[in-house]
Amino acid sequence: MTKLLILGGTAWLGGEVARQAIERGDEVTCLARGGAGAVPDGARLIKADRDRPDAYAPVAETDWDVVLDVSRQPGHVRGAVRALGPRAGHWVFVSTASVYADNSRPGMDESDELLPAHPGDTAAAAEYGEGKVACEQACLESLGDRVTLARSGLIGGRGDFSDRFGYWPARFAADGPVLVPDALDQPTQTIDVRDIAAWLLLAGDERLAGPYNVFGEQISLGDVLAAAREVAGYRGEVVPVAEDRLRAEGVAPWSGPKSLPLWLPGPEYAGFMSRNADRAVAAGLVRRPLAETLEQALLEERERGLDRERKAGLSPVEERDLLAL
Numbered sequence: 282m283t284k285l286l287i288l289g290g291t292a293w294l295g296g297e298v299a300r301q302a303i304e305r306g307d308e309v310t311c312l313a314r315g316g317a318g319a320v321p322d323g324a325r326l327i328k329a330d331r332d333r334p335d336a337y338a339p340v341a342e343t344d345w346d347v348v349l350d351v352s353r354q355p356g357h358v359r360g361a362v363r364a365l366g367p368r369a370g371h372w373v374f375v376s377t378a379s380v381y382a383d384n385s386r387p388g389m390d391e392s393d394e395l396l397p398a399h400p401g402d403t404a405a406a407a408e409y410g411e412g413k414v415a416c417e418q419a420c421l422e423s424l425g426d427r428v429t430l431a432r433s434g435l436i437g438g439r440g441d442f443s444d445r446f447g448y449w450p451a452r453f454a455a456d457g458p459v460l461v462p463d464a465l466d467q468p469t470q471t472i473d474v475r476d477i478a479a480w481l482l483l484a485g486d487e488r489l490a491g492p493y494n495v496f497g498e499q500i501s502l503g504d505v506l507a508a509a510r511e512v513a514g515y516r517g518e519v520v521p522v523a524e525d526r527l528r529a530e531g532v533a534p535w536s537g538p539k540s541l542p543l544w545l546p547g548p549e550y551a552g553f554m555s556r557n558a559d560r561a562v563a564a565g566l567v568r569r570p571l572a573e574t575l576e577q578a579l580l581e582e583r584e585r586g587l588d589r590e591r592k593a594g595l596s597p598v599e600e601r602d603l604l605a606l
């Protein structure tokens with residue numbers, strides 16, 4: 282039984298780690314403000330605000346086997362490793378693919394160059410990558426080889442509130458015709474939230490040291506769309522539209538309003554979803570078939586309403602207008 286402290290645990294990935302840890306018999310404590318949601322049954326929530334200097338006092342007198350942190354804020358991570366690092370057996374920091382400086386070259390591993398570290402305590406949303414680099418550095422400086430830096434790629438599945446990956450199964454579950462980008466060879470990598478959570482627990486068990494790309498298997502956008510169609514049982518018309526045309530009509534790549542999620546045109550992103558995850562696979566990362574992730578994403582989408590307003594994707598009106606052109 283592992284004595285696990287999750288800094289987070291009230292949101293998506295941290296909550297899934299907590300759920301799996303409880304299921305296997307670990308003793309799980311989560312530290313968060315509690316505003317993002319509840320912790321899974323069986324986990325203990327300690328309410329604390331990491332913006333406050335005394336945030337870690339309630340958990341600082343315990344010897345934790347593993348501490349897992351999902352923060353994006355360098356100040357939070359510096360405070361946590363200072364307060365809890367000396368008594369932690371191992372530390373798992375959830376980082377991101379956005380730490381890398383160059384996303385144009387396919388197949389790059391963990392030795393690829395990083396962005397400059399954010400110098401302050403608080404990183405704005407646009408400074409996400411630089412902030413995570415600073416978080417990684419704080420971990421390495423304090424913990425040395427007692428930390429796993431898990432650089433996650435796009436996560437998908439049940440509980441995803443970003444509206445990105447779920448757009449495609451949701452779109453195919455509604456009426457056609459369906460507009461898709463004609464970039465069907467473009468690589469994608471999506472990891473199921475259950476698979477990355479399981480690997481994060483394994484990283485703590487095995488005391489894995491240093492950076493790991495924790496990515497889904499590389500699958501072409503065309504195959505993702507075909508699998509999403511299959512999962513949704515869609516038999517209607519699909520209309521591929523040229524990338525230049527989409528750009529000219531103001532369709533955004535990747536995410537956000539009036540976007541086509543997962544679509545990443547241009548040479549500058551050719552390597553963003555084709556990173557080398559061999560190191561994590563060799564260390565036990567198991568990735569389930571994409572169809573299972575799509576099924577879970579579709580369940581989530583149906584529950585939240587296929588016709589709701591979305592944070593990412595095309596609205597029905599935007600899609601109709603584009604198809605009319």
Ligand SMILES: NC(=O)c1ccc[n+]([C@@H]2O[C@H](COP(=O)([O-])OP(=O)(O)OC[C@H]3O[C@@H](n4cnc5c(N)ncnc54)[C@H](OP(=O)(O)O)[C@@H]3O)[C@@H](O)[C@H]2O)c1
Pocket residue numbers: 288289290291292293294295296312313314315316317318329330331332350351352353375376377378433434435436437443
């Ligand atoms: N989604 C993706 O595709 C993707 C891709 C790459 C990497 N990632 C990484 O995956 C992780 C996602 O983690 P997640 O889904 O569990 O969490 P999250 O959505 O990033 O939420 C942050 C967590 O930290 C807590 N928190 C935030 N501010 C706090 C404060 N001032 N004091 C105390 N607690 C605070 C939140 O809880 P309260 O609000 O309740 O305090 C919440 O549990 C992140 O590290 C992200 O960078 C995600």
